[in-house]
Amino acid sequence: MTTEAIHDSHEHDHHDHKMTGIKRWLFTTNHKDIGTMYLWFAFIMLLTGGALAMMIRVELFQPGLQFIEPDFFNQLTTVHGLIMVFGAIMPAFTGFANWMIPMMIGAPDMALPRMNNWSFWILPFAFSILLASFFMESGAPNFGWTFYAPLSTTYSNGSTAFFVFAVHIMGVSSIMGAINVVVTIMNMRAPGMTYMKMPLFVWTFFITAYLLIAVMPVLAGVVTMVLTDTYFGTSFFNAAGGGDPVMFQHIFWFFGHPEVYIMILPAFGIVSTIIPAFARKRLFGYSSMVYATASIAFLSFIVWAHHMFTTGMPLFGELFFMYCTMLIAIPTGVKVFNWVATMWRGSMTFEVPMLFSIAFVILFTIGGFSGLMLALTPVDFQYHDTYFVVAHFHYVLVTGSLFSIYAGTYYWLPKWTGNMYSDKLSKAHFWCSLISVNILFFPMHFLGLAGMPRRIPDYALQFADFNKWVSIGGFAFGLSQLIFLAVVIKCIRGGEKAEAKPWDGAEGLEWTVPSPAPYHTFEKPPKID
């Protein structure tokens, strides 16, 4: 049945040819084209945000102010954060969703293909507005990616409106992208693919999309209040008018905490696909993985104030949010247990996707444990706003989300390009990244515990040695990503031809179509037993 579908799609090619040149990309409705654009956009943003991080690390290489004014330093940290969250990690995952979900569930395309194109093309415009603010008189936003009031209202610079409207259209893009994912999964599965037969990858994107639809509008609401407070004289976040700056943090983190899981749940899906393939065993505890993902998503809505333990909340609030946060360790623990149990007594081989996945399991767990430490209200008073927090969220976002994105890219690159990539070069990318990323982020734990605050361009002398190592690790990690670029370009241009299923342990519908995947796949749905 499946092979028939492929044969069929080739026959249809002549009346559904793709345009050539730039028009193909501007007008496309094809999920593979759009997925490719998302992935390239995310990578360009990763390098842009990375360049900003390099500048931060140059300044922090030594104590004292060397190269950068404090205000510009704040602009760098702010835009670095915004770009990495909204421009790199989230679009990269949407790229995966676009490429893989229709192929994994046996659908001809995303459910709403034109809207899909719209979702993507909003992003380059939104980020050009954000980046353009660096060249405005007032400079880029300087209040941190969390844009706490009153830094973003009373004390913000002249480009705040540009930041607000850029976030607005990013939000429009995310919501439409998420609606597309939800509708595709609910409505376009091949006959016989019940919910509990869906690949876990699809499940995690499904749940992530729900989180997006639920919280991106709240972000739109809170930036709107920032806008009116700054430009129209309202006082949502101003005690003099009856508002409260802490209210900003509540609304922001009601968005912000589910947002954290928006950036990690898809990573769980990717890793849960790759580990079984290279352990040559079925994923251990599939249904518990589904329930764990759903529990994490649910809990993410009732833990937001753990970002705010030091704001002087009532005691009941501190306790409630502490215990709810600690509860998240249970479903997350289930996941880590299942990954390890999948590898247990498997016939493991260590191709690059697997290397990144194993690194993910170990390093993400470190990030999870530091998160558990931060969840404890009494000790959080010590860690709050220090480099310990920076270390924590970079372990989950870089060695977590970003490593899973690399793992997924190496896993599906043969399917996307039709060619195998260089084993040597990709292993060099892995080992360079692994070593440098730990030199970069591990010492930050010590810096934070010793009391070095985040978002400060200068520091006391006793932090100098660790900061030097952090900066060296940072430069090395940044350069290592250029190896990745080389691998991908080389792979697109040629190389050993990939078979339809280059990994012998891989499972799923995407491996039943040839490599590279034809422009249209599954125009007739395959039959799932």
Place this chain on the structure above:
Amino acid sequence: MTTKEYENYYVPAQSHWPIIGAVALFLIAVGAANYVTELKNEQSGYGGYILIAGIAMVVYMMFGWFNNVINESMSGKYSGQMDNSFRQGMSWFIFSEVMFFAAFFGALLYARTFSIPWLDGAGNNAMTGEVLWPDFSATWPLIKTPDGTETTGMGWYGLPLINTILLLTSSVTAHLAHIALEKDNRGQLKFWLGLTVLLGVVFLYCQGLEYAHAYADEMKLYLTSGIYGNTFYLLTGFHGMHVTLGTIMLFVMLVRVFKGHFTPKSHFAFQATSWYWHFVDVVWVLLFVFVYIL
């Protein structure tokens, strides 16, 4: 799904509408940002024009895009599965709108439950009241802010009550129009749908009257009148914008009905509009309770 006959899912060929939409949103964002910056700094500039150009472009895109969709639908390219995609897409869009309003309702409830009592010294904030704002006392509506701005609370009797009745009635008429459409009674459909549009317009007129009344000297209820005025205007204002959009959508549906569009079986656009209208209505009921009555 397994029991159904397989139908082809229509995947449209390339379309230039999305990129036009993306450029339009870019113009709206840049234009609006420039415009509010100019307003604040009391400069003149091009922000407003860019914003209007962007909005015009969105309208142009919508006409073109929906035109394509309607033509595809009328020429029988769509399957039942496609209809489902549209329905589910619209439902989740409405859910995202619910969450948008939730942010502002959240702000309202937070201010009433926490920030205003705390400013007056409730909980463990005795010193906040004592030292920072000694003259402040917590009330709702907040007719005197901590920094001394005074205003008047808007009652629920009168215009707001009339508006509630108008919108609730319009929800009923929209539903009656839907029933008429399903029974293929075009005359009744035109009557009830036309009445719904009319009720929407009258609601907007009354809302305008209410704003004029609030801004007049005897009430002095401004957008800048502290958290009460803030939440009042942002909630009713965003709701009003949604009513405006809903009325326009209903009007377009009316035009299409007169053109002979829609059948008892196939009328997704009509259904989506009516869902949207009911949603706007539910938001108003919550507004009426939390902004006006309580």
